[in-house]
Amino acid sequence: MRSAASRLRCSLAAFALAWAGLCSASPDIEPLPVEEIAPGVHVHVGHQATWPGAQGDERAGDIANLGFVVGERCVAVIDTGGSPQLGQRLLAAVRRVSTRPVCYVINTHVHPDHTLGNAAFAALAPAPRFVGHARLKASLAARAPFYREALARDLGLATDDADIVYPDLEVADTLTLELGGRSLHLRAWPTAHTDNDLSVLDDASATLFAGDLLFVAHLPVIDGRLLGWLEVMDALARLDAARVVPGHGAPVADWSPALEAQRRYLSGVRDGIRSAIAAGRTITEAVEALANTGVDGWLLTEDFHRRNLTAAYAELEWED
Amino acid sequence: MNTLTSLLLAGALAASLGGPAHAQRSDPENPDANATWQQLRTTMFQARTIDTAADTIISLEAPERAQDAAIVPISIRTHVEQRPERFIERVYLMIDNNPSPVGAIFHFTPASGRADIETRVRVDAYTHVRAIAEMNTGELYMTTRFVKASGGCSAPPGKDMTAAMASLGKMRFRVEGEVEPGKPALAQLMISHPNNSGLVMDQLTRMYTPAHFVRRIQVSYAGQPVLSADVDFSISENPNFRFYFVPTGEGELKAEVIDTNALRFETAVEVDAGS
Structure with a gap:
């Protein structure tokens, strides 16, 4: 390596x-296209598609927004892409911009489109620290076999144990990383999109990497706790950011409309499912009844809306 | 070692431990060809005939594509009145390509009224799901559905592992709708439990998270058994069951749940069917 x-x-x-x-x-490694959205802040915007995608499709695995921040001392990478190969392409993009060492690789949460490129950076010398939420390791360990199976089945990509890279610097609450001349403020959140969401705020440019706590255009996906996510969004809205990089969709300067659209969708799911439970509907009946509700204006609704309804039902049926 | 445990071991060996990477591939059009199923069939039913023209006895509803692989709703409906002389005594729920393919064995009695059951399962890989009815007179009927677990973000492990442990053992139990004596009534049992499979390895310590899942459920009405079930970690986190019983007047519907750590949970609901 x-x-x-x-x-x-x-x-x-x-x-x-x-x-x-x-x-x-x-081998020619084609660097991922990136845009410098603020001085030293580079973002690759992923495609609006599902992971892992299909073999031969140029979008395969390349669906999440990835980024890196260049300090005077070193570079921090924020999410690494949906396959080890995409991680290599992100590294190539970093190298095109800067020769400074990569000192941190931060994962905003466990999902494969954000973590499976880690291996490309584990090969560097000196090796960077891998940074994640305190619950990331357990979640990734539980899911990695399924992610690897999907890569093999759908993309024909063989992986081994070393391709799954776990955090060695864990964030239980907050953590500040110094890059030289600028700092990244990391915050671990209670269960929301997943049980291991981590946001990253670059103080020099006031750019917030929200991970999948914020979806733009791509339908939000519930894989943690719906009610928790709505609460976290209230706290997120109070952060002082000049621009926000969502986990999926275009980076936005004025992010309150994006947050509002997400809140409307998630609270619609909550209210619809609560009514269905109160009316005595089963999980299957509730999902059918709400299958076309509240999805206008979103992408990938066929892939994720029913899934969200299913997850919301399993959560909300335990409400008092 | 009880029957289910030995079946589970047989199945786990067949599918090999350690998650889906070694899972059998299944041909959606040919449910008989799966190697795990062939082995289970021999172990559990020997050379007995299994009738697959089963529409008048048992049917199975499952989504073609699992929206959330951790929560796949399964509905088994039966079309036989539970009479003492002829009733469905057991229903087997099998998921060929799960690490432990025998997901549940449900035991019914004439006092169940109907041998229907609804629950939610984890689906580890593209797989056939089977429901097999065994009559008290010994005949076997099987119905099969093919289920695709959808997409990579949708993985069977739970959504919030810490929260799942914190609320372990909490239960909800209720009877739905109007209750009339002599008429099958629908009940729902919800159990808060992480249902850990024991197959998840911590990649750093190379240790498995200990298995800890609901193992057995026994439900009685007015002292008479109406449902018992041997279940395993193919059942979703927070196991959830909907089933029938026949109320006769006033009586207590009581559920007892036992997990693999020998923790025992009880809950009951008073049923007044009038008279």
Whole structure:
């Protein structure tokens, strides 16, 4: 893996200096397209699609927003993409911008489109710290076999144990990471989108990486606790951010309409399911009855709305 | 070792431990071909005939595509009146490609009224789901559905592991609708329990999270058994069952739940069916 990284540097050097002959044996790793949305803050916007996608589809695995922040001392990467290969392409994008070491790789939560590229960075020397919510490790351990099975089944990608990289720096509450000339403020949230959501605020640019606590255009997906998420959104709204990078969808400067749209959808699911439970409907009946409700204007509703209703029912039937 | 435990071991060995990476592949069009099923069939039913033209006895509702692989609603409906001379004595729920394919064995009596059951299961991989009715007279009837667990974000582990442990053992039990004597009444039992499979390995310590799941459920009405079930971790977190019993007048509907740590939980509801 060490050699993969040096091969990469070699091929980039070849690209820059047009010494093609020196490095002709190296694999070409195409850097992921990124945009500098604020000084030193680079974002790759993922496709609006489901993970893992289909073999041969250029969008496969590439659905989450990924980013990196360049400080005077080093670089922090925020989410790494839906496959080890995408992680390599993100690393190539980092190297195109900066030669400073990657000192932190932060995962905003467990989902595979945000974590499976970690392995590309584990190969670096010196190795970065992998940073996540205190509950990320347990969640990733429980889910990794399923993620690997999906990669094999749908993308034909074989992986091994080393491709799943766990956090070695855990955040139970808050943590500040110094990058040189700028700091990242990390905050671990109570169960919301998942039970291991972590947000990242860059103080120099006031850019908030919200992870999947905020979805733009992509239908929000409940994989934690619906009522908890609505509460977390109230706290999130009070953060002082000049722009927000959602987990999915375009980065936004004025983010209150995006937050409001998400609140409308999630509270609609809550209210619909509460009524169905009160009316004595079973989980199957409730999902059928609400299958077309509240989804106007969102993408990927066929993939996620019924799933959200199912999860919401299982949560809310225990309400007092 | 009880019957279910040995069946579970047989099934777990067949499917091999450690999650879906080793799961059998299933042909949706050919439910008989699955190797796990063939082995289970031999272990559990030997050479007995299993009638698959079962529509007049038992039917199974399950989503074609599991919306949330951790919570797949399963509804087993039966079309036989539970009379002492002829009734459905057992219903087997099997999920071929789960690490432990025998998800539940439900035991019914004439006092059940109907041998219907609704519950929610975890589905680890694309799989056939089977419901098999065994009559008190010995005949076997099987119905099958193919279920696709959808997408990678939808994985069987629970959504909030810490919260699940904190509320362990809490139960809700209720009878739904108007209750009339002699007429099957619908009851719902909800159990707050993480139902940990014991198959999740901590990749750093290489230790398995201990198995801890609901193992047995016994329900009686006025002292008479109406449902008992041997269940395992294919049942979703917070196990949930809807089933029937026949009220006769005043009586207590009582549920007893036992998990793999020998923790025992009880709940009861007074039923007044008038008279």
